[in-house]
Amino acid sequence: MARKKEFYRYRYMFVLAIPGMLYFLVFKIAPLWGLSLAFVDFNSFKGLFGSEFVGFGNFIDFFNSNNFYLMLRNTIVISMMNLIFFFPAPILLALLLNEIKGEHFKKLTQTIVYMPHFLSWVVIAGITFFIFSSDIGLVNKAILTSGGDAIGFLSNPKLFWWFLLGQTTWKEIGWQSIIFLAAITQIDVSLYKAAEVDGASRMQKLRYITLSGIMPTVVTMFIIRLGTVFDVSLDQILMMKNSFVADVSEVFDTYAYTQGIMQGNLSLGVTVGIFKGIVSMAFVITTNEVIKKLGYDGIY
Amino acid sequence: MFKKRRKLKHFTIGDYVVYIIISFICILFIAPFIYAVSISLTDPDVYVPFKLYLFPDKISLATYKYILSNASFMNSFKNTVFITFVGTLLDLCVTYTFAYVLTKKNMPFHKLFMGMVVFTLMFNAGIIPNFMMVKSLHLINSRWALILPVLTNAWSLIVAKNFIESIPGEIEESARIDGCNDIQVFLRMIIPLSKASIATLTLFFAVSHWNTYFNALIYLTDTNKRTLQVYVKSLLIDASTTGVGVDVMNMPSETVRMATVILAMLPILVVYPFLQKYFVKGTMVGAVKG
Numbered sequence: 264m265a266r267k268k269e270f271y272r273y274r275y276m277f278v279l280a281i282p283g284m285l286y287f288l289v290f291k292i293a294p295l296w297g298l299s300l301a302f303v304d305f306n307s308f309k310g311l312f313g314s315e316f317v318g319f320g321n322f323i324d325f326f327n328s329n330n331f332y333l334m335l336r337n338t339i340v341i342s343m344m345n346l347i348f349f350f351p352a353p354i355l356l357a358l359l360l361n362e363i364k365g366e367h368f369k370k371l372t373q374t375i376v377y378m379p380h381f382l383s384w385v386v387i388a389g390i391t392f393f394i395f396s397s398d399i400g401l402v403n404k405a406i407l408t409s410g411g412d413a414i415g416f417l418s419n420p421k422l423f424w425w426f427l428l429g430q431t432t433w434k435e436i437g438w439q440s441i442i443f444l445a446a447i448t449q450i451d452v453s454l455y456k457a458a459e460v461d462g463a464s465r466m467q468k469l470r471y472i473t474l475s476g477i478m479p480t481v482v483t484m485f486i487i488r489l490g491t492v493f494d495v496s497l498d499q500i501l502m503m504k505n506s507f508v509a510d511v512s513e514v515f516d517t518y519a520y521t522q523g524i525m526q527g528n529l530s531l532g533v534t535v536g537i538f539k540g541i542v543s544m545a546f547v548i549t550t551n552e553v554i555k556k557l558g559y560d561g562i563y
Numbered sequence: 564m565f566k567k568r569r570k571l572k573h574f575t576i577g578d579y580v581v582y583i584i585i586s587f588i589c590i591l592f593i594a595p596f597i598y599a600v601s602i603s604l605t606d607p608d609v610y611v612p613f614k615l616y617l618f619p620d621k622i623s624l625a626t627y628k629y630i631l632s633n634a635s636f637m638n639s640f641k642n643t644v645f646i647t648f649v650g651t652l653l654d655l656c657v658t659y660t661f662a663y664v665l666t667k668k669n670m671p672f673h674k675l676f677m678g679m680v681v682f683t684l685m686f687n688a689g690i691i692p693n694f695m696m697v698k699s700l701h702l703i704n705s706r707w708a709l710i711l712p713v714l715t716n717a718w719s720l721i722v723a724k725n726f727i728e729s730i731p732g733e734i735e736e737s738a739r740i741d742g743c744n745d746i747q748v749f750l751r752m753i754i755p756l757s758k759a760s761i762a763t764l765t766l767f768f769a770v771s772h773w774n775t776y777f778n779a780l781i782y783l784t785d786t787n788k789r790t791l792q793v794y795v796k797s798l799l800i801d802a803s804t805t806g807v808g809v810d811v812m813n814m815p816s817e818t819v820r821m822a823t824v825i826l827a828m829l830p831i832l833v834v835y836p837f838l839q840k841y842f843v844k845g846t847m848v849g850a851v852k853g
Binding site: 266275282283284293296359363372375377382383384385386407437497516519523536540544547 | 588661
């Protein structure tokens, strides 16, 4: 009876819950059913139960294909380049921004560097073409004007990963610096005063107070980044890939898209997705444990 | 005032180094836009392919006029505007109703509701299962395919929920004493008092709808249904590899492409500087409490 009363008391709240509930059930929970496709050789005419059950056969085929190693390598290289070169960039930017003394100049700079975060990858790729492409690129125009031969920057497999890194840095460096700037403002000002009394130089204050003060934030952000290490931006790669760089641009998501949606091989597409999901989760859990062992707070 | 003046007096070599580096970074961010704008404003009649321009020889709006009179551009533009407006409005409705429900900790099923949100934060069925769901709902080639599957997300719900929780409980109580039921409290109290967070989320939703590329690519395959981002992509890449498309119209493809990209980001460029503070506040809420 008490339970019934509770339901009656919250009857209007349940009305308000309907849109959200429906959304989660239809678009978040129900699609999980589709994961079962990874364990059959899916035939859309026969349906899920008519299709042949193959157990982990799809996974075995996927691991044994040449594409698997290619994708694994590309994903790891792209992620590692992001971790090594892109991750520290916003920290450096935040430290620099913090050193600006004029408030107006600081605000203006922030407005400028945050902005690319809101542009789509299509626009970012467009800007890249305007500068580097061989038909309309600014750099190639300059080379041609000075008598050289045009260079195919965007069709060079050796440069592809660096272009991704450059784009990511340009788009997100400002936005990512927000969290580090916020961490810097949390540092106790009296620490700087005390250091000044002790005769610390600007670089010493930067290193021993600011940098060590934001270390917990840096560590947390690093774990979060490690957790999403397998999430290479699909939009970005779809924009930048072309037939010349096919070997260096294929990642799990692009493969799931071309195999599953364009070729209609749904079982393979789902298999790739599940593999990626499990590896990502393992990354989050493992890194979180490691960080806790090192004495920092984990993310959960 | 005193503090500021004292600081300016001590403008050291280190400060000059910082200012020079920062200025250089700012140029790296602004220069591409200035270049694209100046090429797009070049008069098509005096444009020479492969000639190095930094600033136009002759300024004209001819390219922009041409694009705005182009049926496929306008069509994709209209589709995107529809998706952005309707999508953002519905996102807000679903997010705020559900966020309000999530604040009621004593309600039956509270744990289930919360569990669902946290679950989606960690697991996603993936590209193919989501695609199959949209397909089975017969939403392929419908603009609703870009609206319904992204009605809300865990991060926005947490932002909205945290904000509603910061509203003093007495306000809700007083409304209830005046005879309001939960829905009336929600509409008359919670929504008006959540304005600041609504502003933030409106912007995030709108930007994400405006910029959506992958979903538009897989769900809207019909050329008439395509969105602005997909149109720009085809103009940028497909036209440059096949060599057909814009050149047929006696317009230099370079100025057309640059002007189209400028138009595709213009709405964001226009609103961004005014709303930057909301954006930043919004991410902080998500980062600190989420």
